Amino acid sequence: FVLSDNRALEDNRLNPVQVQAIAIEDGKAKILIGNAGKLTRVHVYATRYLSNWDNFSAFDVGGPPSSYSMGLSRKRSLYVEERxxxxxxxxxxxxxYARKYPGNMLARPGLILNPWSLRKTETGIKNAQSGEAYEELSDLAKFGKEQEQRKRLNMREERDYPNxxxxxxxxxxxxNVKPGEDGIATVxxxxxxxxxxxxxxxxxxxxxxxxxxxxxxxDPPLRELRMARALEPKKSFSEQKLFTSLAEGEEFKIEDVTTSKLASYDSLAKAYSLLSTLSGNSDLTKFGFILQWPGLKEEEKRAKYSEFACHELHFFLHQKDPAFFAKVVRPYLANKxxxxxxxxWLLGDDLSxxxxxxxxSRLNAVEKILMARKLGNEGKAMARHIGELSEMIPADPEKFNRLFDSAIGNSALDSQSDDSLGFDKRSDLMKAQNKQRFLAGSSATLGTGGYGTGGSVARDVRNSAFLKFEEKAKAEVADHFYAAPAPPPALTKSAAKAQAEKKTLGQTIVSEIALPDFKDTSVKGLNSAFEFDAKSTRAAKRARDKLGYLDASLKARGAGRQFYRKLPPTEEWAENNYYRLPLDRQKADLIKVNPFWNDFAAHPADKPFLSGNFIYSTGSFAEMMFVLSVLDLPFEAEEHQVENEGVAFSLRSGKPLLLFHQEVREAQKAPNARDILLSQNFYRADxxxxxxxxxxLDNFVKDEFLKQIAYGCQVVITNPTxxxxxxxxxxxIPTGAVPLQKGFYSEGRPFRLEPYSTRTIEFYxxxxxxxxxxxxxxxxxxxxGxxxxxxxxxxxxxxxxxxxxETSWAWVSQNGTAKEVLQYLRDHNLNRIALDKIAxxxxxxxxxGDGKAFFAKTLQLLSARFAYDPTLWSYALYHKDVxxxxxYLSRSPLTGRCGLYLDSPLLSIDPVERGFHEHLEYKPLVNARAHQLGKGREILNNRFxxxxxxxxxxxxxxxxxxxDDLLAxxxxxxxQDRVEEGxxxxxxxDPQSIDEKLQHAxxxxxxxxxxxxxxxxxxxxxxxxxxxxxxxxxLFLDALGQLDEIDGKGVKPADEENREQAQxxxxxxxxxxxxDIGKGxxxxxxxxxxxxxxNYYPMDVELLFSRKPFV
Structure with missing residues (x-):
């Protein structure tokens, strides 16, 4: 062991093996191994190139065992002076001894204008700890093994191994070459x-x-990998789905109503209904009140705004009710x-x-368009930018057909529509006349037996009428027992008129068909059906009168005195920007580019805007609200002039409207069209x-091919049977070529081809x-065969x-002049170009390179087109372009390593703008103790x-x-009830230097x-x-109410729905x-x-104390 004042360390006395020297002599390698032993072996291999495979780890045996160590420390005794x-x-x-403040019953203040609840939170409990007696505290020495455990991270890495x-x-x-006794291994x-x-x-x-x-x-010997030897070598029509936008007074015509379908969207209510159908969005349903906005009273408008204030409603009011926006919304938003x-944008601030x-990069598609229009000179560039992004979206005919059919079908089902143009009536009439001509001379009696054309029409109308009225009667009775759903939007004028004309619908059809013996039977049936409407309504009224006791019961129940309502759990509240959407979801992908926003970007800002492509814009609630805001459709549909001449239908619009129409039209033959059973074409891979x-479109190569460039072959095989x-x-593959991407030289393979299907084969x-x-x-x-x-x-x-x-970016970027490169960038869609190729x-x-001037021109051009490439921008450091x-630094990953806030000449990091921090609030929050408990202050609510x-x-x-930091x-x-510190x-x-003047007040x-x-x-x-x-x-009325109560004027709640004020x-x-008992x-x-x-009761206190001294 080796000893020191703090540690005893085991000496393992191991001498590691070493490769001390290598010598090449007479075609042999002599390798001197240091500290060689009986178990030592030498592995040698020779390569042409360095390998990216980690061979060392393959030979690693794990190393010697860790040396044993023991920590040493001196015993110490510590004493405390007080318990x-x-x-x-x-x-x-x-x-x-703390400063005393009066109790405050007002609602706690906050800084959020329009709060919405993110989540419920949990508040813990802290119990006070007991004290300790006077005693000696000793810091006992800790003995034991002290060693750091190393963990290896076996992370799989994707490597590109060379071929x-x-x-x-x-x-x-x-x-396994064994060294000799002298430590030399010879190879x-x-x-x-x-x-x-x-x-x-x-x-x-x-x-x-x-x-x-x-x-x-x-020089290495090479292997031939090229393909060395090859084997011996009148009018047509189509159904078209279109939409047309008509300004006031414009005309529209359909040649044949019997082969066409038409749906008109001439009010916001119809567009809203279609968007609601396509999306099924519950938030959009909540905002149905916007359809009746012009008809609401001022108090009702303010109530709805107070309940639903958010970005989407703000923008809608800015577009549809500028007066209310200027009077209420704009001053309110200034406090945010x-x-x-x-x-x-809504406040008219500088957006540069x-x-x-x-x-x-964080703006969504609509925000980019609004910004460009506000700045004025950026409008055309933004329109091009949005258009080029739209071009990047692959065409999806199936999706368009599905959306278009929904637009046609929704119009037929929508109560707001009701065939206000009479197109469906005219179409049914023309079809019935055609069928009548075809059936002329038939022995069947039309109208009476129910098998003729007119009979079927009348029967369908009659049956649908009976079913509708029966359901209506049942519904009126059921409304007393079950909560009724929210009422639908009010009928437009045209819809109301169409509904009033329902009674004559059957008569109109029958009159124009003019079939024998049809009127008496069918009209009578229709009239009886509509008479049932009145009878069912009276029956429902009688049932409702009999159930009147329920209303009385509800009134009696409402007159009862309420019990104490328990305080709800604390919730976390955030600013309601986009309606109830967390901050991390309010990014560029909230509203993406699609054909509708492409149309909006290209449309002049000073002209009314309509586009049938709004059927694509159902990605989010925010997007649909913006659609309803920018579509210049009236709240109420107006009458349109309609003319019918045979099977032809024409329309002159009374107000702007959108028409979805499906017609059979003559199709133009495509140029160079031919039947293809088998084709083989070649293209450049990049x-x-x-x-x-x-x-x-395909970019096939038919003339010259470059060497050492990857090419592909596309084979299309079609089964037309x-x-x-x-x-x-x-x-x-061709003779003289080398296969790529795990390809083949020659391949034969069986396959199965279904009827009318195609098989595509590609190789490189x-x-x-x-x-x-x-x-x-x-x-x-x-x-x-x-x-x-x-x-x-x-x-x-x-x-x-x-x-x-010069049409290929692959060539222009590498071989073109600086002028040609810049021109290419001006003329093409930057979203399709790999900009880093010109780095x-x-x-x-x-x-x-092309110098600093080219760098400046390129980045100026890209900036004007709203394009960004980090590789090109990184050369700002090279050219010292501040x-x-x-x-570049603002979009660099470096910002994630510079802390939560930074203000410097080159880089500014705003934690709110980058989503690092968001102001959140918590209510209702009740602190169990108003002062600090224990040595340190603790916040017991987890989210707070x-x-x-x-x-x-x-x-x-x-x-x-x-x-803002002081306010927060x-x-x-x-x-936390830290009033003195707050x-x-x-x-x-300084109240004059902040925007939050309302909150400050x-x-x-x-x-x-x-x-x-x-x-x-x-x-x-x-x-x-x-x-x-x-x-x-x-909030302010509640404060005035409490001040009145202090002055003895009684309690008057400002908001009867508020729990605290009701309590x-x-x-x-x-x-x-x-x-209060005094003397006598x-x-x-x-x-x-x-x-x-x-009541007075005599008491013997001495006797009571003797019987039970401790109560």
Whole structure:
């Protein structure tokens, strides 16, 4: 053992094995091994290149066992000068000498304008600890083994192993060579050919040693991997689904109503109904009141706004009710603590800061468009940016068909629609007439037997009428027993008119068909059906009258006195930005680019906007609310002029509307169209497709091919028959080519091809050398023989293309001039371009780049197009460009390692903006003790403790507190009942330099109650007694009510639904009686009592004490 003052350490006396020297002589390697023993072995292998495989770990034997150690320490005795008193006793003493503040019954103040509950929290319990007696405390020495345990992290790493198949010789290995007594191991290097590095490992029972040495340079033998030998070589129509937007007074026509479908969306209610159907979003259902917004009274508008205030409603009111927004919303939003982009946009603040890459990257699609329109000169660039992002979305015809069919079907089912244009009626009429002509001369009696056209129409209408009225009667009775659902939106004028015309629907159809013997039967049936409507309504009324006792019972129940309501659990509250959405979900992907927002971005801001692509915008509640806000549809549909001429239908719009129409139209024949059973084409692997107008097209190569460039082959095999085919194909790569991506030289494989289906085969290869190389065309056959073959093709492989492909980014980025590169960036969709391919151009000219001027022009162009590439921006450090470096650092991963807050010339980190910290509030929160219990103050609510600690983590990075920091700190101190400390922070707040003036006013009122300054509290509360937002108005009215109660004016609640205020009213009306006994007299203090009875009982106190001395 080796001893020191603090530790005893075992000496294991082990001498590790070593590779001391390597010498190459006469084709042999002599290796000197130090500390060699009987178990020592030497492993040697020779390679051409360095390997990325960790061979050392493969030989690792784990090392010698850890040495035993023991910690040594001297015994010490420690004494305390005074004993620890119990925490309860200490709490009483601290409370006795603490500054006293009056009790405060007002609701605790907060800084959040529109709170919503994130979650429920849990509050723990802390019991006071007992004290200790005077005693000696000794710090006993700790003896034992002290050693650190090392843990190995066996993490799987993805590695890209090089393909060395082209080498003619493999690596050579000499294993388990035993050193001689002199410690020298000799290896005969005979057979070395092309290997350039020798790796030596010495291994024994405990250790591994490694040492490499370079060999003489030589050319390696190569293996031929290329493909060496190949085998011998009139009108058409389509159903189209379209949507058309019509401005006021525009015309629309359909040629044939019998083969068409039409749905009109001429009001916000219809668009709302479709979005609700497509999404099934419950939040959208809650906001159904927006459809009746123009008809609401001012008090009703304020009540709804107070309940549902959020980004979505703010934007809707900004677009649809500017007067209310200017009067109520804008002044209210100015008080918000942490404003988001949309708050700044609504308030008209400067938005240029959001062009900075980091802040821009966090904006969703709508916010980007709004920002560009606000800045003015960015509108066209943003429209292009949104359009290019939209082009990146692959076309999905199935999704469009599904959404379009929903739009057509929803219109038919929607009570708001009711075929206000009469299109469905006209279509049914024309179809019935066509059927009547076809059935002319039939022996069947139409209309009476029920098998003719008219009979079926009348029967369907009659049956549906009876069912509807019967359900209505049952529903009116059931409403007394079950809670009724929320009422649907009110009918528009056109819908109401259509509903009023239902009674004549059957008569209209029958009259226009003009069938014999049809009117008497069908009309009578229809009239009787509508008479049933009145009868069922009267029956329902009688049933309702009989159930009147239920209403009386409810009234009696409401007159009863309420019991005490238990305090609900503490909840965590956050600012309601996007409606009840956590902050970490309010990112760029909240609203993504789609065809609708592409249309909105490209549309002039000063013209009415309509787009049928709104059917794509159901990704979130926020997106649907924005859709309803920007669609310039009226709240109420207007009448439209409709004309019918035979099967033709025409419409002149009375107000803007959207039409979804499905028609059979003549289709234009596609150019170069042909039937394809078997095709074989080739393409460059890094330029697989072309993109034109949002459509992805194949980019096949047919002329020259470059050597040492990866190419692919696409084979498409189609079965145009109705039978299952069992086939076999034979494919080869071209002569002179080498396969890539685990490919093949030649492959034949059977496969099964279903009727009317297609099979696609793809494989990759490259040409190491130039020349002309034929390819054996793919062949397809079956058991019966050959079926089809592709056309023969010969590859012309060159060092350099004779034609400059300036349409390829792969060529332009590497070979084009600086001017050509910039022009390419201007003309193409930046979202499809790998911008880092021009990173080498960011360097100075003497280092192979295009210089600082090119760097500046490129980044300016990209910034104007809202594009960002971290590799290109990182060259700001290379060029010492402070502005671009600031942009780069703001989006760099470095920000995650710079703390929660930083304010520097190059990098600013705002914890709120980056989502590191969010102001949260907690209510109702009742502290079990108003003062500190024990040595340290503890927050027993789990979520509040984490939030308070998070705020402290942010503040520790700041050299001084800002105004918002002082306010937030004050709030959290008041929440802990630390009034004296909270006042010290609150008194430092300058009311004129903060946005939260409304919150500051209530905080001041609350503290006036704590300090007993009631006159100041009344003066401040009266200024906000008529505030337009219910939540905050009620807080100040409650303060005025308590001030009136203090003045003896009685209790009057500001908000009858508020638990605390309701409890105050109940407490103030509760009878109470107090008795104060004096010398020869007593005084009765009573409240809410008119009289009381006093009884006297003689008592023998001495006898009672003797019988039971301790009560």
């Amino acid at each position: 620890v008193i119990g925490e309860e006793y200490r709490y009483v003493l601290d409370r006795r 060395l198949d082209f080498l003619g010789n493999n690596a050579l290995l000499w294993a 005969d290097l005979k057979g070395i050919s092309g290997q350039q590095r020798l790796h030596v490992y010495a291994v024994d029972a405990w250790n591994v040693a490694y040492r490499p040495i370079a060999l003489a340079s030589s 603590k942490d404003k988001t982009f949309l708050d700044h 800061g959001y062009l900075e890459p980091f802040r821009f 330029s697989r497709y072309l993109n034109e107008g949002g459509e992805r 109705s039978s299952v085919r069992k086939l076999r194909y034979l494919a080869q 290869f490259y040409f190491p050398e130039t020349g002309k190389f034929p390819v054996y065309p793919i062949q397809v056959g079956s058991d019966k 050959h079926l089809a073959g592709a056309q023969a093709f010969t590859f012309q492989v060159v060092d350099k293309l004779s034609k400059r492909d 080498f151009r960011m360097r100075n000219e003497n280092e192979g 502005d671009r470096l600031r942009e 403790f984490a939030q308070y600690r998070g705020l402290m983590e942010v503040l520790k990075y700041k050299s001084s507190f800002g105004q 700190t004050s709030y959290y101190l008041f929440l 006042l010290r922070f609150f008194d430092k707040v 209530y905080l001041s009122t609350y503290l006036d109650f704590c300090k007993g300054e009631l006159a100041s509290a009344r003066q401040r509360a009266q200024r906000y007694a008529d505030y337009p937002v219910d939540r905050w108005r009620n 105050d009213v109940l407490a103030s009306s509760e009878p109470s009686l107090g008795l 007299e007593f005084t009765i203090a009573a409240r809410n009592l008119e009289n009381c009875t006093v």
